[in-house]
Amino acid sequence: MSVTVVGSIAFDAVRTPHGGRERMLGGAAVHFSLAASFFDEVRVVGPVGDDFGADEYAVLHGRAVNTDDIEHVEGGKTFFWSGVYGHNMNSRDTLETDLNVFETFDPKLSEDSKACEVLFLANILPELQLGVRKQCDQATFVALDSMDLWINIAREKLVQAIETVDCVILNDSEVELFTGEREVVQGARKIIELGPSAMVVKLGKYGAALVTADSSFWIPAFPVAFVADPTGAGDSFAGGFVGAIATALQAGEDVTAETMRLAMAYGTALASFNVEEFGTERVARLTAEEVVERVKELQRITSFDAEKKLALT
Amino acid sequence: MSVTVVGSIAFDAVRTPHGGRERMLGGAAVHFSLAASFFDEVRVVGPVGDDFGADEYAVLHGRAVNTDDIEHVEGGKTFFWSGVYGHNMNSRDTLETDLNVFETFDPKLSEDSKACEVLFLANILPELQLGVRKQCDQATFVALDSMDLWINIAREKLVQAIETVDCVILNDSEVELFTGEREVVQGARKIIELGPSAMVVKLGKYGAALVTADSSFWIPAFPVAFVADPTGAGDSFAGGFVGAIATALQAGEDVTAETMRLAMAYGTALASFNVEEFGTERVARLTAEEVVERVKELQRITSFDAEKKLALT
Numbered sequence: 134m135s136v137t138v139v140g141s142i143a144f145d146a147v148r149t150p151h152g153g154r155e156r157m158l159g160g161a162a163v164h165f166s167l168a169a170s171f172f173d174e175v176r177v178v179g180p181v182g183d184d185f186g187a188d189e190y191a192v193l194h195g196r197a198v199n200t201d202d203i204e205h206v207e208g209g210k211t212f213f214w215s216g217v218y219g220h221n222m223n224s225r226d227t228l229e230t231d232l233n234v235f236e237t238f239d240p241k242l243s244e245d246s247k248a249c250e251v252l253f254l255a256n257i258l259p260e261l262q263l264g265v266r267k268q269c270d271q272a273t274f275v276a277l278d279s280m281d282l283w284i285n286i287a288r289e290k291l292v293q294a295i296e297t298v299d300c301v302i303l304n305d306s307e308v309e310l311f312t313g314e315r316e317v318v319q320g321a322r323k324i325i326e327l328g329p330s331a332m333v334v335k336l337g338k339y340g341a342a343l344v345t346a347d348s349s350f351w352i353p354a355f356p357v358a359f360v361a362d363p364t365g366a367g368d369s370f371a372g373g374f375v376g377a378i379a380t381a382l383q384a385g386e387d388v389t390a391e392t393m394r395l396a397m398a399y400g401t402a403l404a405s406f407n408v409e410e411f412g413t414e415r416v417a418r419l420t421a422e423e424v425v426e427r428v429k430e431l432q433r434i435t436s437f438d439a440e441k442k443l444a445l446t
Numbered sequence: 447m448s449v450t451v452v453g454s455i456a457f458d459a460v461r462t463p464h465g466g467r468e469r470m471l472g473g474a475a476v477h478f479s480l481a482a483s484f485f486d487e488v489r490v491v492g493p494v495g496d497d498f499g500a501d502e503y504a505v506l507h508g509r510a511v512n513t514d515d516i517e518h519v520e521g522g523k524t525f526f527w528s529g530v531y532g533h534n535m536n537s538r539d540t541l542e543t544d545l546n547v548f549e550t551f552d553p554k555l556s557e558d559s560k561a562c563e564v565l566f567l568a569n570i571l572p573e574l575q576l577g578v579r580k581q582c583d584q585a586t587f588v589a590l591d592s593m594d595l596w597i598n599i600a601r602e603k604l605v606q607a608i609e610t611v612d613c614v615i616l617n618d619s620e621v622e623l624f625t626g627e628r629e630v631v632q633g634a635r636k637i638i639e640l641g642p643s644a645m646v647v648k649l650g651k652y653g654a655a656l657v658t659a660d661s662s663f664w665i666p667a668f669p670v671a672f673v674a675d676p677t678g679a680g681d682s683f684a685g686g687f688v689g690a691i692a693t694a695l696q697a698g699e700d701v702t703a704e705t706m707r708l709a710m711a712y713g714t715a716l717a718s719f720n721v722e723e724f725g726t727e728r729v730a731r732l733t734a735e736e737v738v739e740r741v742k743e744l745q746r747i748t749s750f751d752a753e754k755k756l757a758l759t
Contacts, residue, residue, distance in 0.1 A: 150628075171758050197759075221628070315463075315534070318669045339652035340666070349747050351666035353653070356631045380756045394750035421758035432752035434662050437707035439745035443693045445484050445734035446510075 134383045135174040137246045138165045139265050140255025141235055142179040146215035151361050157412035158189050161255035164365035167416045168372025168403040170196040171424055173379040176246045178202040180234040182209035192417050202246050209234035222360050240265050251379040253371060256280050259290035266297045274388055276300040276375050284311045296328040302371050304335040317342050318349050331393055335367050343397050350394045355405035355431055362411040366404045373403030402427040447696045448487040450559045451478045452578050453568025454548055455492040458725060459528035464674050470725035471502050474568035477678035480729045481685025481716040483509035484737055486692040489559045491515040493547040495522035505730050515559050522547035535673050553578050564692040566684060569593050572603035579610045587701055589613040589688050597624045609641040615684050617648040630655050631662050644706055648680050656710050663707050668718035668744055675724040679717045686716030715740040
């Protein structure tokens with residue numbers, strides 16, 4: 134059994150109030166892969182250029198990510214993004230986006246990648262997501278991420294892609310843009326009505342919500358002492374979340390609401406490690422024990438006893 | 447045993463994306479009182495003018511709030527505030543603030559109000575908070591709210607007031623303004639170092655955090671279907687939180703971390719009812735059963751099983 138992820142592989146340049154990096158490994162598929170690698174075999178599909186070399190592969194191989202379907206475009210340059218985070222870290226400005234080889238990306242999946250049980254469609258053109266989804270027709274759990282750009286200019290294809298997946302992962306402002314609903318649950322339910330059984334709404338530094346047709350679940354971001362760089366937090370979340378679900382499937386379980394809640398905690402844990410340092414630096418040397426311990430700590434900091442009787446009047 | 451609250455009693459005019467009111471009962475002490483009234487006897491201390499009449503008293507008496515220490519200033523007008531909420535409801539612009547009788551407010555507490563076991567110092571001049579605190583010298587649990595204005599212009603007195611209380615309740619931007627710390631836990635701990643044993647950090651529509659010297663607890667806002675008017679949500683939260691603690695004290699318990707966590711859920715429940723309609727309209731006809739049910743629902747939407755074993759690699 135394995136997880137396939139299709140999406141961007143990038144070099145990022147970032148500045149945050151705590152420093153910056155001129156060039157670091159990034160991209161949605163990379164952050165997702167590293168996070169999901171704690172749970173299952175991960176195969177990453179995405180394009181790179183001549184500037185992507187042994188150092189970058191070493192990070193992925195360090196977490197046993199299968200890179201056979203990374204497509205090396207001869208003479209091309211890897212996707213480059215640079216941005217600056219504002220004071221509160223919940224907003225960022227893009228300085229530069231050089232799509233490079235990503236601009237003409239047409240995902241080519243090997244038979245092994247197509248045979249995945251779990252698929253994550255990271256944020257790419259909805260039409261490409263739809264094509265990949267069709268190729269991975271044995272997948273029992275498929276999640277999809279997107280962004281405001283596609284909601285604005287490729288809404289119809291995005292709706293078609295959403296209709297084919299089990300879970301949509303967006304942030305709260307994207308949900309509002311897409312549905313016109315201000316409240317998280319109401320907006321998420323409009324998306325669920327398109328077909329998915331669940332929706333994850335990312336709330337940035339405030340955590341995330343899981344919404345199904347008849348329930349919601351809320352988890353805060355793990356309160357790390359120091360946020361160095363939020364880049365990739367959402368994709369690390371997705372990797373932990375989708376990875377945990379893959380593990381449950383591998384154990385022969387159905388994807389229940391309870392499984393997805395625990396997966397939300399794993400996603401939250403992975404995202405929190407991701408932000409503690411720049412780019413992939415922290416997750417690359419993370420251990421499974423640290424992940425499990427943080428999930429337990431998440432339970433400790435969110436539990437209370439509602440059964441205790443108070444004398445209300 | 448009783449809870450005394452000292453703070454503003456007001457008429458509010460608000461506009462939100464869902465409508466508005468030209469003149470409705472409001473003020474921190476009013477919202478707090480109504481919420482806390484579900485837990486214990488509440489005595490409200492604050493000034494009103496000639497325009498404050500039977501209709502307003504009826505709302506407070508409808509929840510059995512003791513109004514003996516509402517000070518009627520002859521010839522005066524009640525504090526008036528008007529504001530407009532922006533699209534996302536997490537920010538608001540003040541259009542008008544007429545302090546009126548509140549401008550020269552000098553809290554006069556009866557012996558019964560001074561004899562309270564629990565005291566809430568709503569957002570007033572820190573010097574007045576300090577004076578009230580000293581008068582209520584038998585109180586075993588004292589909480590304090592404040593605002594950016596006092597942090598900016600009366601910091602020294604605010605620090606002195608904080609040194610005398612058990613719990614400080616501020617929103618996250620106020621914590622950052624006060625401490626310079628961007629992270630909630632780190633900021634709250636700087637305030638705890640001044641003397642309080644706990645700090646509640648309100649996160650607006652994202653919920654609230656409880657921070658002590660060695661723990662944190664996070665609870666989301668209850669996801670109501672419709673936010674009509676956020677005015678008073680923070681004070682309703684404080685009323686539910688402080689009220690629940692008063693109930694525990696009345697039952698002979700210490701104020702443990704577990705008690706405060708459950709109190710956070712009660713505060714969250716009360717705040718969520720408050721925002722469902724304008725001003726005090728919803729809480730005025732709320733029942734204890736509805737409050738308890740919402741607290742149980744809050745537990746349902748935040749629980750997950752971290753003990754379940756996943757096979758991580």
